Amino acid sequence: MAKTEIKNKIRRLRFDNDEMTQQALATGVGVTRQTIIAIEAGKYAPSLALAFRIARFFRTQVEDVFEYGDPTGPSQDDQAGQ
Amino acid sequence: MAKTEIKNKIRRLRFDNDEMTQQALATGVGVTRQTIIAIEAGKYAPSLALAFRIARFFRTQVEDVFEYGDPTGPSQDDQAGQ
DNA sequence: CGTACATGTAAAGCTAGCTTGACTTCGCGT
DNA sequence: ACGCGAAGTCAAGCTAGCTTTACATGTACG
Numbered sequence: 001m002a003k004t005e006i007k008n009k010i011r012r013l014r015f016d017n018d019e020m021t022q023q024a025l026a027t028g029v030g031v032t033r034q035t036i037i038a039i040e041a042g043k044y045a046p047s048l049a050l051a052f053r054i055a056r057f058f059r060t061q062v063e064d065v066f067e068y069g070d071p072t073g074p075s076q077d078d079q080a081g082q
Numbered sequence: 083m084a085k086t087e088i089k090n091k092i093r094r095l096r097f098d099n100d101e102m103t104q105q106a107l108a109t110g111v112g113v114t115r116q117t118i119i120a121i122e123a124g125k126y127a128p129s130l131a132l133a134f135r136i137a138r139f140f141r142t143q144v145e146d147v148f149e150y151g152d153p154t155g156p157s158q159d160d161q162a163g164q
Numbered sequence: 165c166g167t168a169c170a171t172g173t174a175a176a177g178c179t180a181g182c183t184t185g186a187c188t189t190c191g192c193g194t
Numbered sequence: 195a196c197g198c199g200a201a202g203t204c205a206a207g208c209t210a211g212c213t214t215t216a217c218a219t220g221t222a223c224g
Contacts, residue, residue, distance in 0.1 A: 006130060021170060035212055037172065044211060048088060048127045052150035062144045068134035103200060117182055119202065126181060129210080
């Protein structure tokens with residue numbers, strides 16, 4: 001099992017939002033600091049609920065904070081635009 | 083503990099997409115049928131990775147498939163009429 | 165120098181998410 | 195009536211996500 005196919009822009013967003021600390025973000029979304037550290041480090045992906053809370057915290061969409069690198073390459077063809 | 087703060091439109095999307103069966107969706111996103119049943123029933127929320135796969139499978143955004151009912155209340159003013 | 169804050173690492177424990185497998189019920193075609 | 199595919203339920207087991215606690219490092223400030 002690789003780390004995770006999910007990447008995130010949390011660290012980037014924290015700095016873009018007034019240099020917010022990990023502790024502040026953790027408290028803001030209701031988890032512990034270790035959870036934020038682990039997620040930022042890509043050790044594991046957050047739950048859907050936490051992903052939503054983080055996205056809302058930064059006033060963005062889940063898709064703007066997390067990126068999913070598709071390993072299976074399902075039945076979807078590419079789309080133009082966006 | 084309530085069931086989950088997360089609601090989804092999977093059942094709706096399945097029917098909108100050629101009356102696809104739970105088994106077909108399950109296979110398509112790489113999980114078992116029981117997992118789809120449980121998620122549709124709101125017994126628990128999927129992982130972020132699975133949420134992404136489901137959203138892609140239906141060619142939508144995560145936010146279009148799942149809805150998060152915030153239990154803690156957003157720390158910022160969040161209101162976008164919808 | 166000391167101490168306060170931000171970040172990171174490690175380890176042990178609990179629970180939610182997912183799996184396998186077996187069995188039930190409903191609707192439809194033969 | 196019988197079989198079949200779709201949906202659902204129950205139960206036991208494994209693992210990923212999260213918690214708590216504790217300790218290490220770097221940087222800034224009195």
